Amino acid sequence: MYDLVLRRALIAEGRPPVDIAVAGGTIALxxxxxxxxxxxxxxxxxGLVVVPGFIEPHLHLxxxxxxxxAPNPEGTLAGAIEVTGRLKREFTHASVRARALQVLRWAVANGTTLIRAHPDVDPIGGLTGLDVMLELRESQRHLVDLQVVAFPQEGIERAPGTHDLLREALRRGADVIGGCAYNExxxxxxxxxxxxxxxLAVEFGVPADLHAxxxxxxxxxxxxxxxxIAEATRRHxxxxxxxxxxxxxxxxxxxxxxxxxxxxxxxxxxxVVALPATDLHIGGxxxxxxxxxxxxxxxxxxxxxxxxxxxSNNVRNAFTPFGNADMLDIGLLLAQTCHMGSPSDTARILRMxxxxxxxxxxxHDGYGxxxxxxxxLVVLGTRRHADVLTDRPDRRLVVKRGRVVARTVRTTELLDGPDVPDAGVSGGPSVSGAPGRPAAVRRARVA
Structure with a gap:
């Protein structure tokens, strides 16, 4: 017996739908x-599009x-670091956990099944953020995989004591060593x-992920x-x-x-991980x-x-006052700002x-x-891969290790007269399943 079967799932453009059968958290057929x-x-x-679970490889939960x-009135990188530095002094385990968990759950509802989180590690906030992420990595593993980065936002030499904190973070179980090369x-x-x-990456046998x-x-x-950094990577x-x-x-x-x-x-x-929401907001x-x-x-x-x-990088803070931890929203922003509007570009952004x-x-081993x-897996409320960004489709189902962990069901009809035919539109644009987004009408008729 299978645990879950997704019937008639469209996993590749131009090919017929297939059945996906799951057993023991693994795709069996x-x-x-x-x-x-x-x-x-x-x-x-x-015939709805089904894709592998989205991955947020750079998120500051x-x-x-x-x-x-406390917003960042200047909108600059220096202003964001200063504002956040002040707020970090008041961080508690409970306050960080509550905010992080809220955004983590938004991400899951939007189809994300793995997050690489970058909590700050420095003498200002100590290891509070890191300890919260390590706890969430275990307590929320039924919803999402969490990789924890020990991230020295304030620099290493510029913030004495950070080097020792990074070593302690790695001893406590951080998955990745972070860096902020420019903040010295x-x-x-x-x-x-x-x-x-x-x-440190070599010593502790972990990957490195640097802001640069x-x-x-x-x-x-x-x-x-x-x-x-490329040359140093070769040397190490x-x-x-x-x-x-x-x-x-x-x-x-x-x-x-x-x-x-x-x-x-x-x-x-x-x-390289592009972070367009933050980069566009702060840049220029x-x-x-x-x-x-x-x-x-x-x-x-x-x-x-x-x-x-x-x-997404940041969600509603001094670095980026926007966002719902929605990878398709960020993908659409990337397409619009990087001149990537063709169907082949959409396919590239989806692969990204x-x-x-x-x-x-x-x-990547065992993913797909x-x-x-x-x-x-994510079942999207659209019937063409080429429309995945522009439709902004519902995440009909989000599946983590073979178990449905989020479901979005929405029906919206215009009530201004006789029924209007769908004019051949199949699937059509829809509102995202992200909590926090208003339930706006985005299609004339949804079955």
Whole structure:
């Protein structure tokens, strides 16, 4: 007997729907099941798109939902760090947990089945955020997998005592060592920061995930270190185990210089995670005209063979006063701001939220929709992969390890006269299942 069967699931454009059968948290069959099938639970997708569970590879759960407490009136990176630094002094385990759990549950409802969380580790907040994430990693594992990053937001040399805290965080069970290469006093200190972080990765046998090059240009060398990180990755033998978040200043480099850095990243096996919601909000603040977009050159990174994903980064705080931890919302924003509007671009962005993000987080073995893969799946309320971003579809079902953990059922009809035919639209746009989003009418008729 199967635990769950998804009937007539569309898993690839241009191919007929298939049945997906799950047993023991693992996909047992992808194809045509022999009916009648014995299953504890069956759901007829009727041709709806089914994708692997979304992955948020860069999310600051510990700092989420702080904007209502103290916003960032300047809207700058320096202002966000200053505001958050003040608020961190008042963090308690209970307050961090409540905010983090709220956003974690939003993410699950929106189809996310793995989150890489980056709690701050520094002398201001100590290990409070990290301890909360370690606890949530265990208590919420039935809903979502949580990878915990020990993240030195305030720098290492700039914040004495941070190095010891990072080591303690790793001893307590952090999955990843983080870095913030630009938040040191000068370029030499930033380079030492990189070597310290990668040295800890080697010592403790964990991946490294650094915030890097988060600026509008490269006039300050602290924001032009992606190539140096690639070289350091090779020196430390960490190919395939290092990720960079932001990397916005790369877009400001001349094309030949960009191509050189992209090639270095690809050769060294360094991944990049774009964070468009934050990068667009904070970037370009000093531009009076021709305001820069401030997003990593995603298309060039993908074309150059760099493993590239995207993520929400922050949700409603001093760094990003928006968001619902919805990967399709962020994917749509990325498409709109990076000139990625074709069906093939949509397919790329969907891979960035799934298979590419799985490579970033190191879970690509056993991920996807095939026999033997983990049964982390999302049933979307749309019937074409090409419409996944523009439809903003309901997450009809979210499946974690073969168990349905979230369900969205919505029916909206316009009541302004006789029934209006669907005009051939199948599935159609829909409201997201994210808590916190108003229930606006997005389709004329939904069955």
């Amino acid at each position: 992808v194809g045509e099941a022999t009916w009648p099938v014995l299953a504890r639970e069956t759901f007829d997708c009727d 510990d700092k989420a939902l702080l904007d209502s407490v 006093a000068d370029l030499d200190a930033s380079r030492r920061h990189i070597d310290t972080v990668l040295g 090059d988060f600026a509008d240009d490269t006039s300050d060398g602290r924001f032009a270190l992606a190539g140096a 033998g960490l190919g395939g185990r290092v990720t960079l978040g932001h990397v916005t200043s790369l877009a400001a480099c001349p094309p030949a210089e960009r191509a050189e850095v992209v090639a270095l990243l690809a050769e060294a096996g360094v991944a 603040r000093g531009d009076a005209r021709a305001v820069r977009r401030g997003v990593a050159p995603v298309r060039e990174l993908l074309d150059g063979g760099v493993v590239t994903a995207y993520s 939220a799934t298979t590419e993000a799985a490579r970033v987080t190191g879970v 929709i095939h026999p033997g893969a983990r049964a982390d």
